[in-house]
Amino acid sequence: MTPATFLTILISxxxxxxxxxxxxxxxxxxFGALRLINMAHGSLYMVGAFIAVVLIxxxxxxxxxxxxxxxxxxxxxxxxxxxxxxVLRRLYKRDHLMQLVATxxxxxxxxxxxxxxFGTNFHRVSAPAALTGSIGIGNxxxxxxxxxxxAVAGTVAGLLWVLVFRTRLGRSIRAAVADPELLRLxxxxxxxxxxxxxxxGALLAGLAGAVIAPYQTVSLGIDVDIVVEAFAxxxxxxxxxxxxxxxxxIVVGLVQSFGIYAAPQYAQAFIFGVMAIVLxxxxxxxxxxxxx
Amino acid sequence: xxxxxxxxxxxxxxxxxxALVLGPVLAACGSSSATSSGPKGSVNVALNTTLSxxxxxxxxxxxxxxxxxxxxxxxxxxxxxxxxxxxxxxxTAKPDVASDETRTEILNDNIVALFGPVSSSVALAEQTLxxxxxxxxxxxxxxxxxxxxxxxxxxxxSVVPNTGMEGRANAIAAAKLPYTxxxxxxxxxxxGHSQLAEFKAELQKLRPDITFVGEDYPKLGATDFSTYxxxxxxxxxxxxxxxxxxxxxxxxxxxxxxxxxxxxxxSPKLMDLFDVDTLRNLGANAPTGAYAYxxxxxxxxxxxxxxxxVSAFKARYNIAPSDWAVMAYDxxxxxxxxxxxxxSFDGTAVSNAMSxxxxxxxxxxxxxxxIDHQVNCSEYEGALQADPTVGFDSFAGVTAIPGSxxxxxxxxxxxxxxxx
Numbered sequence: 267m268t269p270a271t272f273l274t275i276l277i278s279x280x281x282x283x284x285x286x287x288x289x290x291x292x293x294x295x296x297f298g299a300l301r302l303i304n305m306a307h308g309s310l311y312m313v314g315a316f317i318a319v320v321l322i323x324x325x326x327x328x329x330x331x332x333x334x335x336x337x338x339x340x341x342x343x344x345x346x347x348x349x350x351x352x353v354l355r356r357l358y359k360r361d362h363l364m365q366l367v368a369t370x371x372x373x374x375x376x377x378x379x380x381x382x383x384f385g386t387n388f389h390r391v392s393a394p395a396a397l398t399g400s401i402g403i404g405n406x407x408x409x410x411x412x413x414x415x416x417a418v419a420g421t422v423a424g425l426l427w428v429l430v431f432r433t434r435l436g437r438s439i440r441a442a443v444a445d446p447e448l449l450r451l452x453x454x455x456x457x458x459x460x461x462x463x464x465x466x467g468a469l470l471a472g473l474a475g476a477v478i479a480p481y482q483t484v485s486l487g488i489d490v491d492i493v494v495e496a497f498a499x500x501x502x503x504x505x506x507x508x509x510x511x512x513x514x515x516i517v518v519g520l521v522q523s524f525g526i527y528a529a530p531q532y533a534q535a536f537i538f539g540v541m542a543i544v545l546x547x548x549x550x551x552x553x554x555x556x557x558x
Numbered sequence: 559x560x561x562x563x564x565x566x567x568x569x570x571x572x573x574x575x576x577a578l579v580l581g582p583v584l585a586a587c588g589s590s591s592a593t594s595s596g597p598k599g600s601v602n603v604a605l606n607t608t609l610s611x612x613x614x615x616x617x618x619x620x621x622x623x624x625x626x627x628x629x630x631x632x633x634x635x636x637x638x639x640x641x642x643x644x645x646x647x648x649x650t651a652k653p654d655v656a657s658d659e660t661r662t663e664i665l666n667d668n669i670v671a672l673f674g675p676v677s678s679s680v681a682l683a684e685q686t687l688x689x690x691x692x693x694x695x696x697x698x699x700x701x702x703x704x705x706x707x708x709x710x711x712x713x714x715x716s717v718v719p720n721t722g723m724e725g726r727a728n729a730i731a732a733a734k735l736p737y738t739x740x741x742x743x744x745x746x747x748x749x750g751h752s753q754l755a756e757f758k759a760e761l762q763k764l765r766p767d768i769t770f771v772g773e774d775y776p777k778l779g780a781t782d783f784s785t786y787x788x789x790x791x792x793x794x795x796x797x798x799x800x801x802x803x804x805x806x807x808x809x810x811x812x813x814x815x816x817x818x819x820x821x822x823x824x825s826p827k828l829m830d831l832f833d834v835d836t837l838r839n840l841g842a843n844a845p846t847g848a849y850a851y852x853x854x855x856x857x858x859x860x861x862x863x864x865x866x867x868v869s870a871f872k873a874r875y876n877i878a879p880s881d882w883a884v885m886a887y888d889x890x891x892x893x894x895x896x897x898x899x900x901x902s903f904d905g906t907a908v909s910n911a912m913s914x915x916x917x918x919x920x921x922x923x924x925x926x927x928x929i930d931h932q933v934n935c936s937e938y939e940g941a942l943q944a945d946p947t948v949g950f951d952s953f954a955g956v957t958a959i960p961g962s963x964x965x966x967x968x969x970x971x972x973x974x975x976x977x978x
Contacts, residue, residue, distance in 0.1 A: 271792040274817075278784035377610075386614025388805035390812065390839060400818045406791040409816035412784065481812060482781045483805035487612040491779060526785040530774050534746075 267527070270404030275523050281412035283519025284419030285478055289492055290499035290511040291426060292470035298506030299442040299463040302354060302365055306372035308493025310468045313376060314342045314475025315484045316384050319391045322480060328394045338476035339469050346468020350461045358460070373489065381486060388485035397480075411481050418477050419515075422470065426508055429466075439463060443506060498537050502544045504554025513552055600641040601903055603628070603893075604663045606656055606684070607674035607699070609648035612779055612805055615835055616676040616699055616882050621646055622875050623883035624673055627890035630870070637897050645669065651676060653683035660684050664691045670903040671696060671893050673886065678702035678748050688713050692905040694912070696893055698885040702748055706930040707966065707974045713909050715931045717888045717924070719853055721749055722966065725756025727937035727959035728799070728829065728851050732757075733764040735849075737796040737827060739771050743786060743810075744801030746775035753801045771795050776806070783810045787819050790826075800830040807836055811845060820845050832942065834880040837950045844951035848942050854884040854921060857945065857952040858938040864920040878948070888919040892926070892933075924961075929968045934961030 267275075293307045321334035349372065357365050392398070397414050400407040430436040438459050441449045450456050474492075482488075499518050503510025518537055525536040532539075544551060605624050609617035628642050636642060645663060649656035656675065663669045664687065671694045675681035681700040688695040689711035697705060697716040701724070706716050719727065732740075742758060744750030754773070761768055772793040774786050790798060798819075802810050807830060814820040820828055829849040834856065837844055852858065856868050856879055867887055871879040879887070896912035897903060916925040924933040940953025966974070 268792065271788055274788040274791070275785055278782070278788060281784065282782050381610065381614070386609065386611075386618055387835070388612065388615065388808065388839065390808050390843070392843060398816055400816060402818070405794060406788055407817045407819075409784075409813065411816050478781075481816070482809040483812075485612040485805050486610065486614065487779060488781065491781065522782075523785040527789060530786075534777050 268404060268406075270406045271527075273403055274406040274408050275527050276520070277408045277412050277416075279520035279523030280516070281415045281519075282522055283515040284415040285474055285492075286495055286499045286518055287419045287512055287515035288422060288470055288474035288477070289496040290503070290515055291422070291508055292467035292474075293493075293496050294500045294503070294506055294508060294511040295426075295439075295470075296464055296467040297500070299439050300354075300358065300460050301446075302358065302464075303362065303369070304354075304467070305366060305369035305493065306349075306376060306489075307467070307471050307496065308489035308491070309373050309376035310342050310346060310471035311475040311492050312380060312484075312486075312489035313345060314338050314472030315479040315488065316380055316389070316475075317341050317472070318476035318479040319389045319484050322391045322393075326394075328396055331394045331397075335473065335476040339473040342472025342475070343465045343469030346471075347461055347465045349468070350464040354464065355457060355460065377486060377489065386486065388483045390483055391480050393480035415477060415481070418473075422473070423508075423512055430508065435459075435462065495537060498541045500551075501541055502551055504551030507551070507553035510551055510553035599639070600643055601637070602643045602645055602663070602667045602669045603671040603673065604645045604647065604660065604667070604669045605674040606647045606649045606659050606663075606672065606680075608651045608676040608680075609646075610650055613651055613676055615804070615880075617648065617674070619835065619880045619882035620674050620676075620699060620886040623871070623879060623886035624890055626871060626874060627887050627894075631890075631894055637894055638901065638903070640903075649675065649677075649680050651680060653677075653679050656680040657683045657687060660687050664688075664693060669693060670905065671908075673698065673889055673893075675700045678705070681705055682709060685709055685711065685714055692909075694893060694896070694905055694908050696889040698889040699882055702752065703966075703974075706932045707971055710930055710975070712913075712931075713905060715889075715892065715909075715912055715926060715933075717892060717919070717933050717935060718885050719935055719937050719961065719964075720932060721753040722756045723932075723961060723964040724851070724853070724937050725753045725758075726760045726964040728939070729757050729760035729764060730959055730963065731849070731851070731939040731957065732761055732797070732799065732829065735797070735827075738765075738767055739769050739795045740797045740799050741771055741790050741793055741795035741826070742773040742799050743790070744775055745778040745780075745803075745806055747778050750775055750778075750801050754799075757799060776802075776810075778806065780806055781809055783813045784817075787814055787817050791817070791819055795826050797827045797829055800828065803831040803833065804836050807831070808839060811840070811843075815843075815845070820848070832951075832953075833882070834878065835882070837942075837952070838877070838880075841950050842944075844942055844944075846942050846944055846951060850940055850942050850953055852881055852938045852953070854881040854888075854935075855938055855953060856881075856884055856920075857948050858940065858956040858958070859884075859921050861920060861922050863918055863922075867920045884920055888921065888924070891919060892917050892924075927965065929971050930966075932961075932965060934965060936960045937964070 296304050317338040325334045397411050399410045438454050499514040503514025521536050521540050526533045607617035607620045628644050632641050647659045673696045676699045678700045695714045698718055701718045701720045703720045703722045742754050744754045832850040895917045896908045900907040900911035912926055914928045916923050926933050936958035938958050940956040942951045943954035945952035
């Protein structure tokens with residue numbers, strides 16, 4: 267492997283990790299605060315991608331591109347709020363099987379709605395010219411869009427850190443993670459807090475879908491693909507931990523890219539191989555708390 | 559943020575959830591049916607095709623073409639004086655779902671022909687059933703050789719170039735090009751592996767000077783090709799030969815273009831499967847100049863039947879028919895001609911009538927070979943060119959590699975059947 271090839275594969279891994287972090291962080295945040303395993307998180311990502319296809323196609327300037335991504339994320343955040351209020355908040359006291367069944371139903375409902383609205387065909391949309399170029403390195407090259415994905419994920423990671431550790435809301439979220447009963451006794455409006463957290467999670471999923479839309483085909487089915495990988499990331503990193511989602515995404519991204527380089531025939535097994543090893547060695551993931 | 563309450567139990571649930579989503583549970587998603595037992599003086603045919611998921615566009619094309627063809631038949635007086643009803647079901651690309659649907663249609667609705675499988679695994683599952691109940695089975699999308707070679711039965715008919723024919727036809731086209739180093743890439747399932755293997759074997763035979771510098775099989779539905787692109791760049795081939803298609807191809811092209819692997823002056827030549835749906839979707843973003851191969855691109859085929867079909871299709875659906883629509887339409891034509899020739903809807907009589915028959919398809923006259931019921935259809939090759947009359951890229955300098963050049967010989971078919 268030449269240094270140039272090594273670098274391009276490193277960037278491939280990290281840009282893949284960027285997407286996984288955006289999806290995994292929302293999944294983990296929702297789980298941490300709400301104790302809800304949201305199977306439909308990938309569906310929110312898919313909705314973000316479909317909305318972005320329409321908006322990016324309609325708003326073609328560079329500013330329009332940024333606006334389209336923000337609008338798509340906000341729209342998915344709002345959809346998340348609706349789902350939390352209408353469906354999920356009735357389930358927090360029920361057992362996990364009920365939550366699984368309900369969020370699984372959401373996958374099917376959202377899939378059906380997307381099919382009705384956008385049809386069964388695949389969709390594509392172009393990024394603005396500034397993001398479509400490449401940077402040559404020896405015989406190889408990396409694409410500007412990969413760097414853009416990494417920049418978005420890095421920015422989101424920073425903002426999430428500030429949100430969770432430097433704001434009042436963040437303190438409530440951390441309290442919810444630690445002990446929701448105590449939070450209720452302390453007079454915090456827990457239902458509102460839960461809705462807020464779910465909206466943030468949905469917004470992150472929508473953002474992930476929106477930023478990836480110009481870099482791949484958008485079609486039905488991308489919801490399930492991403493949610494499986496995002497679950498793997500959060501399980502590896504530790505459910506409920508943002509640090510875990512960050513590290514888990516990087517590990518999975520790099521294992522995937524270097525794995526495909528070294529042994530492509532096993533490409534589809536890498537992510538689950540890593541997950542299995544982590545579950546054996548450290549059953550709660552890197553930053554998850556073991557059962558007491 | 560780090561949770562202090564237990565997460566282990568939740569981790570377990572999350573693992574179970576992951577397995578659940580991975581599993582076949584999504585098979586449960588909708589299946590629509592337009593079943594009606596029909597008035598007296600009518601017969602039922604079934605179109606079980608994939609209408610949901612990322613392959614839904616195949617099913618939609620099949621549905622549009624088959625309903626158009628059947629409506630045309632009914633408007634001109636039906637078949638043998640009877641109205642033909644089409645029952646349309648979504649097989650969700652799952653063999654078990656397709657088998658259940660097919661069995662019900664055979665036993666309850668007395669279907670007299672089955673159209674539609676997209677996935678080869680679905681087709682292979684249905685093939686067993688239609689053999690047992692003696693129902694003509696018309697293949698126009700799925701195209702594994704197994705259907706007409708190893709697993710052949712008397713009721714199976716294919717109007718699509720099979721994977722072997724396609725791979726060998728492309729090798730004939732590639733052998734005429736001046737390039738000597740190839741990188742192969744295709745989706746990681748039966749079609750990708752067998753088409754690439756046939757291409758490689760045939761090209762090695764025709765051009766021993768050619769070297770293959772790499773070979774990769776990204777998963778079907780892959781969304782990130784970047785590592786594969788790095789590998790191809792590192793291998794520096796003159797040609798990227800690809801069997802990526804539809805959504806996967808568009809993702810591959812988007813990412814390859816963004817690294818300059820496709821579309822730049824120094825880029826290797828790309829040779830790939832471009833169907834009409836994909837070209838329409840790509841629009842101005844198609845990699846103009848790339849070598850394209852296709853199974854039935856309407857713009858590459860100039861016959862009176864094609865012109866009539868294209869204008870009827872456009873009049874009804876406002877778009878030009880995809881390759882899948884063209885072949886589905888031809889499948890109905892073949893079956894209807896078979897019924898007329900047999901003078902009956904009886905499965906065995908119709909199948910015997912179709913075997914060896916020549917029929918007038920949109921792709922010109924095609925003959926059903928008796929030994930495997932594979933029609934001698936062509937594979938179409940050309941370079942992508944911007945085409946304002948079509949509205950998206952079409953093929954320039956079209957060469958049709960006729961089926962007669964790339965069909966297995968009867969001896970090869972017999973040998974393959976006895977081998978396995």
